[in-house]
Amino acid sequence: MPLMTSQQAAERIGVSVRHVQRLVSGGDLVAIGPDRVDAESVAQWLAQRQGSRLRAWEQPTAWAAVALLEGRPAPWLGQSPRSRLRSALAELSGTELAARTRNRATVHRFHAHPRALDRLARVVVASGSTEGIGGLTAAADRLDGYVDDGALQRLVDRYRLETDPGGNTTLRATGMPTAVVSDLAGGRNLVLAGLDLAGSTDARERSAGHRLLQRAVESLRG
Secondary structure, three states: OOOHHHHHHHHHHOOOOOHHHHHHOOOOOOOOOOOOEEEEHHHHHHHHOOOOOOOOOOOOHHHHHHHOOOOOOOOOHHHHHHHHHHHHHHHHHHHHHHOOOOOHHHHEEEEEOHHHHHHHHHHEEEEOOOOOOHHHOOOOEEEEEEEEEEHHHHHHHOOEEOOOOOOEEEEEOOOOHHHHHHHHHHHOOOHHHHHHOOOOOOHHHHHHHHHHHHHHHHHHOO
């Protein structure tokens, strides 16, 4: 497991050591012992931000962006905010879209026993990012899905999940109703899968995600 000092992590991210410590306290970075930060968690933090300093949208707006790009109404936003959001989306690139919507969920990575993956798959909302879309190979040995904020710790305890930035299980905790997330992830909807892939540290996955998002934005523009 590659490690960094807090100073090295701060230099890699471009922030102060104190900021790194705050990221560790908030669960955004994973500390391994005194003054050691898991390098993979740093890479993942950077990947989620796409190298952009764009401010991320609040969770309801981020999910509304997914809905509008999928041709859904996003009724939790008023008419005027929806109109403004639609105009903003038309001006974004796929990379900027991924950066803007990163607050749709908090990302937690774990190692799960292989036998637990099937059981977990029944209780999360999978976006389809591991199903071989965009020219990628399906990853049957990995799980990536959305869960309700309130269910996260219960799942961690029940399935004995161990925090592991390079693990086989990614759980994205969100406050949006599960029914909304399931609807936006279902069928042939590709925007949510594209967002998940765009935040990957794997170059091929990230590239595939950006392509999916770019197509979605261009389709919205007409």
